[in-house]
Amino acid sequence: LQHMRQLKSNFSGPPPASMAAGPDAYLQGSIRMTLEDLELWKTFHEIGTEMIITKPGRRMFPHCKLSLSGLIPCAKYILLVDMVPEDGFRYKWNKEKWEVAGKAEPQPPCRTYLHPDSPALGSHWMKQSVSFLKLKLTNNTLDQHGHIILHSMHRYHPRFHVVQADDLFSVRWSVFQTFTFPETSFTAVTAYQNTKITKLKINHNPFAKGFRDEGTNKKRWVLILLNIEKSYMKQRSHPLLCVFSGFCQSSYDGYNGEEGRLVKRKDEDAVKEERYSPWSAERQQGVRTDSPARTDTRDIYNTEQLVPAPASYQPAHEYRKSPSPSSSVGSSITGSGRSSFEPRVPDIATVPDHDSSKPGPSHCGPQPLPGPQDYSGVLNMTMAQAGKPGVIGHHIYSPYSTEQPLGQWSGPGPAQYPPPHPLTADYTSQAVHHGYHHGNVGEWSQYPLFSYSCW
DNA sequence: TCAACTTGCACGTTTGAATCGG
């Protein structure tokens, strides 16, 4: 509150669009972002979160839900999320563990999902948690719906961007800050590999309630009974109940009822016992695989330069000195472990179901701010009009030519991550946060907002 | 041959229109 008052005192009304461009438009680093449902995320993360990707697009579960503070109540912000590869590897599920299965495939078109409420006042973002429920993941590289395109069997984590901007057109000149949460990293899959993840999803996702052990699923009952019969024929010496619960556990995660509950507990115990187990192979072997489930995962995040800019692993001060992508990238990402990727075309995801009931007019200033604007059309337009200057679209986020190696991002090699962060023990749900300015208007055309994930 | 992927299905939730009663 005190912080908010301080902010308010420094701010006497809605800033003009140009103001947002100023590097000192507001107190840098004051924004706080917190991940909600942290315990749930942690539960998944400890087992090794998997997210289904499908052609038509699949929602995430758990979905990203955040709470924000430290925003200027009367200033407008845009919230964006994108997915960043964890590393340069492809994985496979082998004997209850994730293993490296080779080099990552060339990345699909980079997509950034715009929160449907964007742009909205800081007060709007802060008054309630911000949900990215409708964000969808797809493996369809030709996707026309604006879903975020990922590769199966690759690891990603979402990045959240808070941009102070009156509209999408001023994003480029705006201050924005980026946040990540270690717990939200996941492996994109077309079918669940780890049965523990499946069980967790079923138990926590309301849409999957039909697969829970409610005892109402006739189909399962039939199958369970069939299994009982089969098993009983096989092992006549076994008491029926033992056979029964055994099948429940292995085949259908039990059924409802007393036995089912026993089975469920058993599963939960198994989950606890095997925490981090999906990645244990690499740990045991001492092979660096950049697994987020590793105990030092947080260190990776805590030390990562999350500046969404050309030199994403470059110190921030270097940034301001030389914002030109061509001058900074080459030297910033080096190392023997790097892999090269094909150029990646970035793209802002459209918001097909743009919420028309977006935040209302400002309650802060005397002059009413423009009402909610539907930017989905703009985004669609820009996607179609790629090539026309002055419009957010492919050409802006991918202004790379061959002489601008910016488009080449390399996943850090196994040994490239910085040493463990000293605050590891004090790790909390607070996002790793980095802010920086797009203040250099002169170079804006070479300064893509989301170039970090484009290669 | 097999892992990865696709597709159709059953089951559940969500949502919005239609209906009803006060």
Added chain:
DNA sequence: ACCGATTCAAACGTGCAAGTTG
């Protein structure tokens, strides 16, 4: 005519399992 509560069906979101693909 208006408003709120209820009902209902369609749309949508799930994981599963069988089939397909490379």
